[in-house]
Amino acid sequence: MSRLCNQNGMALLLILVIVALLSSLVIEFSFSTLVDLRATETFRDRTKALYLARGGVEAARTILQEDSNDFDHPAEFWGNPLTNIPAGDGDVSLTITDLTGRLNVNFVADKRGNPLPGYHRFVALCEDVLLLDQTEAEELADSLVYWFNADKTKITPDDNYYANLHPPYQRRGDKLTILEELKLVKGFDSQRFERIKPYIRVAGGEQINLNTAPAAVLYAWQFSAAEGNVEVIFDQKDIEALVEYRRDSVYQTLSDLELVEGIGERWSSAWVLNSIGVSGTIYQVLSQGRVNEGTREAKAIIDKQTDELLSFKVE
Numbered sequence: 001m002s003r004l005c006n007q008n009g010m011a012l013l014l015i016l017v018i019v020a021l022l023s024s025l026v027i028e029f030s031f032s033t034l035v036d037l038r039a040t041e042t043f044r045d046r047t048k049a050l051y052l053a054r055g056g057v058e059a060a061r062t063i064l065q066e067d068s069n070d071f072d073h074p075a076e077f078w079g080n081p082l083t084n085i086p087a088g089d090g091d092v093s094l095t096i097t098d099l100t101g102r103l104n105v106n107f108v109a110d111k112r113g114n115p116l117p118g119y120h121r122f123v124a125l126c127e128d129v130l131l132l133d134q135t136e137a138e139e140l141a142d143s144l145v146y147w148f149n150a151d152k153t154k155i156t157p158d159d160n161y162y163a164n165l166h167p168p169y170q171r172r173g174d175k176l177t178i179l180e181e182l183k184l185v186k187g188f189d190s191q192r193f194e195r196i197k198p199y200i201r202v203a204g205g206e207q208i209n210l211n212t213a214p215a216a217v218l219y220a221w222q223f224s225a226a227e228g229n230v231e232v233i234f235d236q237k238d239i240e241a242l243v244e245y246r247r248d249s250v251y252q253t254l255s256d257l258e259l260v261e262g263i264g265e266r267w268s269s270a271w272v273l274n275s276i277g278v279s280g281t282i283y284q285v286l287s288q289g290r291v292n293e294g295t296r297e298a299k300a301i302i303d304k305q306t307d308e309l310l311s312f313k314v315e
Helices: 004-068 118-129 134-149 159-165 178-183 192-200 216-220 237-248 252-257 264-270
Strands: 082-087 090-098 281-289 294-303 308-314
Touching: 004 090, 004 281, 004 294, 090 252, 118 134, 118 192, 118 216, 178 192, 178 294, 252 264
Parallel strands: none
Antiparallel strands: 082 090, 090 281, 281 294, 294 308
16 A cells, blocks of 8 residues: 555656646747747837838938028928838938038048148148147148058058058058048047047038038138138137027028128138038938837938939948
8 A cells, every 4th residue: 555655656746747847848938939929020120110211211312302492501391300200110210411511521632642622621620620730630631642542553651551450451542432431541540530520521522511511610611722821711709600690590692691790701712612602412311210119220321412322321
């Protein structure tokens, strides 16, 4: 009798162990299935969010094309961020920025290694924004001149620097295609790049939009001639007045500059006439699509005049 009870007890223990193991397997299977389901849902939502972000870029292109007046100012419809606009299963947020007010660093020099008027403007901008002395600022500008030089048979003063990096690389021998490439150029570490980034661009022409140009760019734009031949017409107080005016008003034509107190007709002597305007051509679009917890962001550069997509990047 005692032996039979022991056998029954062992059988019961074995059954309990088997049930526990099966329960663990069921729980593990359920958890894995839940994780897989969640991952699938996230992938689905992020895919939908990607298409919403792409759609936002197309919407931005439409907005820019419908802006048909002869001036561009952030107070216009395109300059107001659109946040959480319902679309499909989610929403889209759009930010459109006119880059035309920024200095195009590709006009610092030509591809033969000859400095252009942008060289002197860039030097002045580096002095103001990066707080460098003239020698240091010119060294940065010279690095761009060398980087642009298309003659690979010519050894520039910076070539040895690039050859001794780990890993080494060669100068491009051409203009910059994306702004981040500037970090490859001698002297432009991450800290300097981030500080100068809001004032520069690489797309489009040379002209700047007076309605969107930062104060530092407006001041530096006077330095289109070589040292010793520059006549500084506007001091910092004048620049502040120019920026203050456009906070409440719009420069619809260049002659509107004469409406700014203390400026008058001096503006025509401060800047090279064809290098300034009141409209934008190059715009940056940040479009974020969101579906539930899935989000994707698209970043695009658009030429407003041609409606051409100059660059497109998804993050």
